[in-house]
Amino acid sequence: MASGQGAKNNSMAGSQQPSSSSPRFSVKESKGFSHLRQLLLAPEQHELDRLKTRLDQFSLHPKDVGRVLPDAIRLRAQQDTRLLASLIPVTQEALALSIKQSPQLISDSIAPILGSAIRKAIAHAMRGLMQSLNQTLECSMSWRGLQWRWEAFRTGKSFAEVVLLHTLRFRVEQVFLIHKKTGLLLNHVVAEGVSGQGEEVISGMLTAIQDFVCDSFGQSQDEGLESIRIGDLTVWIEQGWGAILAGVIRGAPPMELREVFQETLETIHAQFSELLQAFQGDASSFQETRLQLEDCLQAQFEQKSRGLPWAFWIVLGLLMLGLGMWAFQAHADQQRWAYLLERLDQEPGLVMTSIQEEGTPTIYGLRDPLAINPDQILSDIGYSSQQVVFRLKPFMDLTPEFVQKRAMIQLRPPSSVVGNLEGTTLILKGEAPHSWIQQAHLLGPLLPGVTHIETRQLVDTDLKQFETLKAELESKTITFEVGNSDISLDQRSTIRDIDQTIQALDQTATILGIFPRIQIQGFTSPDGGKEVNQSLSALRAKAVLNELANGSFQAINLRTVGVGSDRLPALSSTGKAVSQERRVAFRVILPPPASVPKSRR
Amino acid sequence: MKGRGVIQKKICMLGGFAVGKTSLVKRFVTAQFSEKYHTTIGVKIDQKSLCVDDTEVHLVLWDMYGEDDFQKVRASYLRGSSGYLLVIDGTRKETLDVARQLRLLASQSMGAVPYVLMINKHDLRESWKVTPEMYKDLASNACLVLQSSAKTGEGVELAFLELAKQMLKI
Ligand SMILES: Nc1nc2c(ncn2[C@@H]2O[C@H](COP(=O)(O)OP(=O)(O)OP(=O)(O)O)[C@@H](O)[C@H]2O)c(=O)[nH]1
Ligand SMILES: [Mg+2]
Numbered sequence: 001m002a003s004g005q006g007a008k009n010n011s012m013a014g015s016q017q018p019s020s021s022s023p024r025f026s027v028k029e030s031k032g033f034s035h036l037r038q039l040l041l042a043p044e045q046h047e048l049d050r051l052k053t054r055l056d057q058f059s060l061h062p063k064d065v066g067r068v069l070p071d072a073i074r075l076r077a078q079q080d081t082r083l084l085a086s087l088i089p090v091t092q093e094a095l096a097l098s099i100k101q102s103p104q105l106i107s108d109s110i111a112p113i114l115g116s117a118i119r120k121a122i123a124h125a126m127r128g129l130m131q132s133l134n135q136t137l138e139c140s141m142s143w144r145g146l147q148w149r150w151e152a153f154r155t156g157k158s159f160a161e162v163v164l165l166h167t168l169r170f171r172v173e174q175v176f177l178i179h180k181k182t183g184l185l186l187n188h189v190v191a192e193g194v195s196g197q198g199e200e201v202i203s204g205m206l207t208a209i210q211d212f213v214c215d216s217f218g219q220s221q222d223e224g225l226e227s228i229r230i231g232d233l234t235v236w237i238e239q240g241w242g243a244i245l246a247g248v249i250r251g252a253p254p255m256e257l258r259e260v261f262q263e264t265l266e267t268i269h270a271q272f273s274e275l276l277q278a279f280q281g282d283a284s285s286f287q288e289t290r291l292q293l294e295d296c297l298q299a300q301f302e303q304k305s306r307g308l309p310w311a312f313w314i315v316l317g318l319l320m321l322g323l324g325m326w327a328f329q330a331h332a333d334q335q336r337w338a339y340l341l342e343r344l345d346q347e348p349g350l351v352m353t354s355i356q357e358e359g360t361p362t363i364y365g366l367r368d369p370l371a372i373n374p375d376q377i378l379s380d381i382g383y384s385s386q387q388v389v390f391r392l393k394p395f396m397d398l399t400p401e402f403v404q405k406r407a408m409i410q411l412r413p414p415s416s417v418v419g420n421l422e423g424t425t426l427i428l429k430g431e432a433p434h435s436w437i438q439q440a441h442l443l444g445p446l447l448p449g450v451t452h453i454e455t456r457q458l459v460d461t462d463l464k465q466f467e468t469l470k471a472e473l474e475s476k477t478i479t480f481e482v483g484n485s486d487i488s489l490d491q492r493s494t495i496r497d498i499d500q501t502i503q504a505l506d507q508t509a510t511i512l513g514i515f516p517r518i519q520i521q522g523f524t525s526p527d528g529g530k531e532v533n534q535s536l537s538a539l540r541a542k543a544v545l546n547e548l549a550n551g552s553f554q555a556i557n558l559r560t561v562g563v564g565s566d567r568l569p570a571l572s573s574t575g576k577a578v579s580q581e582r583r584v585a586f587r588v589i590l591p592p593p594a595s596v597p598k599s600r601r
Numbered sequence: 602m603k604g605r606g607v608i609q610k611k612i613c614m615l616g617g618f619a620v621g622k623t624s625l626v627k628r629f630v631t632a633q634f635s636e637k638y639h640t641t642i643g644v645k646i647d648q649k650s651l652c653v654d655d656t657e658v659h660l661v662l663w664d665m666y667g668e669d670d671f672q673k674v675r676a677s678y679l680r681g682s683s684g685y686l687l688v689i690d691g692t693r694k695e696t697l698d699v700a701r702q703l704r705l706l707a708s709q710s711m712g713a714v715p716y717v718l719m720i721n722k723h724d725l726r727e728s729w730k731v732t733p734e735m736y737k738d739l740a741s742n743a744c745l746v747l748q749s750s751a752k753t754g755e756g757v758e759l760a761f762l763e764l765a766k767q768m769l770k771i
Contacts, residue, residue: 182681184609184661200609204646204661211677212643281683284606 081273160193170251171299173233176203177268177289178244179279183207186243186279186286189293206237206246238265242276247296257298264292336381337361340388343377349397350374362389368397370405396448403449410447411440417458424451434462434512466508470588473501473518477583478544483528485539487547495547498586502548502556505588509555517557519587520545526565526581538562544584609659610768612761613679615707616688617699618667621721624751625688626664629761634752641666644678651765658765668699676710683768684715686760689736691720691729691748697736704739715767717760718743724750 037045076083099106148166152159173194177186185203190196213225228235234253238245238261245265249257268289269276275285344350344363349371356362367374374392375385404421413419417430426444437455444453476498478491487495502518509516522541524533541560548558565581614622623641627633630649647662663682668674679685685707690696707716718739720731726748733740740746745763749756
């Protein structure tokens with residue numbers, strides 16, 4: 001190939017040489033030749049000139065580089081990671097500069113992925129939260145939880161440990177990153193609550209076992225042992241060309257975990273290939289693998305049901321119930337408050353002037369002392385007296401109801417009396433002692449809202465008493481023997497009765513403020529002479545008067561009168577009637593009303 | 602970086618059976634000794650930290666089973682080792698030959714790494730059959746040759762310390 005090309009070049013040089021500067025040709029010949037050459041070789045000549053100038057000014061032409069650049073990058077990247085490494089700082093700086101110069105552009109382009117990333121992160125966090133919440137609730141509430149508490153108590157393990165043992169499907173407890181060639185530990189992470197010990201020794205042992213297996217069964221170094229079981233623990237081993245990833249797992253791990261391990265190991269290899277190659281025992285650069293290794297520390301716990309856990313629903317339900325109760329309560333409170341205001345508004349003797357609802361509700365207004373105590377209304381509705389404050393000033397309500405009520409309270413009537421206000425007249429009914437009636441007449445016009453007192457329908461109990469006593473006295477007689485004015489023994493008790501009746505009459509009359517006169521009338525039978533009879537009857541009346549309370553009464557005047565016989569002789573009578581005629585009787589005489597004040601001393 | 606970080610180094614214990622490899626490791630790591638002989642099966646790994654000029658060195662000690670006619674030491678175990686202790690039993694001449702073979706194996710699988718030659722059981726020197734003449738060849742390349750005893754502790758610390766120093770130099 002090379003010789004052929006050389007020959008071609010030589011021949012070209014040969015054909016070119018004479019044309020440019022051969023001294024053997026004459027000017028004329030040369031002119032003709034040159035012309036001929038022009039005719040024959042013009043396009044080639046042109047092309048040659050172009051190539052020549054390009055070679056003369058050779059430098060990398062951007063156009064040429066541009067053509068090969070994509071392929072060049074691809075090929076170089078396949079070879080090893082050095083191109084990548086050298087691109088990293090440039091890219092980082094470019095990115096930083098770009099963010100500084102046009103932040104909008106960057107944020108626009110990452111916004112779509114950022115949203116979903118954040119969503120994913122939140123969902124992940126929520127799931128974790130829910131799971132732990134559920135687990136806690138479930139463990140603390142269920143029968144199973146109690147059993148586990150008992151077990152924890154019995155075995156002396158911590159409750160958390162017992163729960164873990166029972167609910168654990170699998171958990172990656174430790175992850176080792178081991179340098180393949182030396183068996184030295186590059187990095188090591190442990191799950192929370194697990195204590196790692198002697199990890200450097202374990203790392204060595206794992207490698208030794210690995211070597212042993214490979215040697216003994218003739219496997220290549222890349223295959224080797226994939227998993228070791230020690231009781232509850234499984235060790236999963238992932239092989240790479242430079243490092244080994246070993247995960248110590250409790251429980252039964254799912255196959256997907258393998259992929260996680262593989263991916264982790266692959267990324268670590270990609271990132272640390274040179275360091276892995278050059279490793280001399282200083283593992284500090286491998287600290288950076290921590291986050292990747294921690295991704296392998298996965299765990300899965302028993303989940304009873306898919307979807308939202310029941311305990312979550314309980315909590316949610318309780319929350320909703322609480323909310324509902326709160327809303328109901330709020331509504332009921334509102335109703336009650338409205339009802340209270342309505343009650344207060346309708347209550348006679350209470351006037352609300354303003355209401356302040358902030359803080360402890362306060363009601364300002366006026367209250368007639370006779371109105372109901374507003375605290376009573378509060379307790380009727382179900383408020384305590386601390387819940388609502390009243391600021392009420394006393395006032396006088398002049399509605400008829402209150403006028404009447406107030407009047408009846410101030411008059412202090414006996415229980416039998418009822419009052420009824422008509423216009424401004426207070427009509428009293430029932431029975432009352434004389435003194436009270438008089439007082440009512442005096443006080444009535446002084447009562448607010450009352451101008452008259454009407455007592456016509458009111459029975460004066462003292463007056464009634466007086467009438468009764470009067471009738472009683474007037475029905476009584478004292479009888480005498482024929483022609484005699486001495487009071488016989490058997491009439492003594494009658495005299496005593498009469499005396500008492502007269503005393504009672506005297507008292508009643510004193511109450512009533514009247515001064516009645518009692519006429520003690522002596523009678524005889526019609527037999528005998530008229531004069532004799534006249535004097536005999538007078539004697540009989542006087543005899544009775546002498547027997548009565550020594551004759552002194554406060555209001556009553558006693559007078560005797562001899563009537564003689566009050567029957568005409570012609571009229572016959574029965575024997576009994578005759579004995580009844582020899583008697584003394586009484587008559588109560590009331591002075592005309594006008595004379596009452598006069599007779600008062 | 603060297604001053605702050607921890608350096609790990611893999612070291613192999615090489616030598617014939619019952620020369621005292623396990624005993625030396627035990628003496629070094631836990632400062633104990635036992636007359637009882639439990640032959641090592643496979644490999645046992647221990648770890649001990651040392652300080653060499655402000656650098657913390659974690660020595661990961663691979664205690665091999667002793668080579669005999671039936672069991673050759675596997676090269677794969679030696680891979681990645683930064684140095685080794687070659688142990689000879691001073692009371693048994695035949696352990697010299699084993700040591701020679703092992704040195705060969707080591708230089709093949711580890712490359713040129715430092716090693717310390719230990720003539721062990723020095724507490725039994727009355728019954729020693731081995732003289733310095735006999736191990737001249739082995740001693741010439743060793744970074745340190747010493748007479749040691751796992752029973753008394755003689756030379757043990759020194760052997761490991763010297764090896765650690767040599768390994769860090771590379
Ligand atoms: N007197 C004395 N006895 C020793 C000393 N070192 C080891 N031994 C004894 O030698 C016997 C073998 O010791 P090991 O340390 O088990 O020997 P090893 O090289 O590990 O043997 P393998 O594991 O079988 O290869 C034990 O009985 C030890 O007590 C020593 O320095 N002095
Ligand atoms: Mg041993």
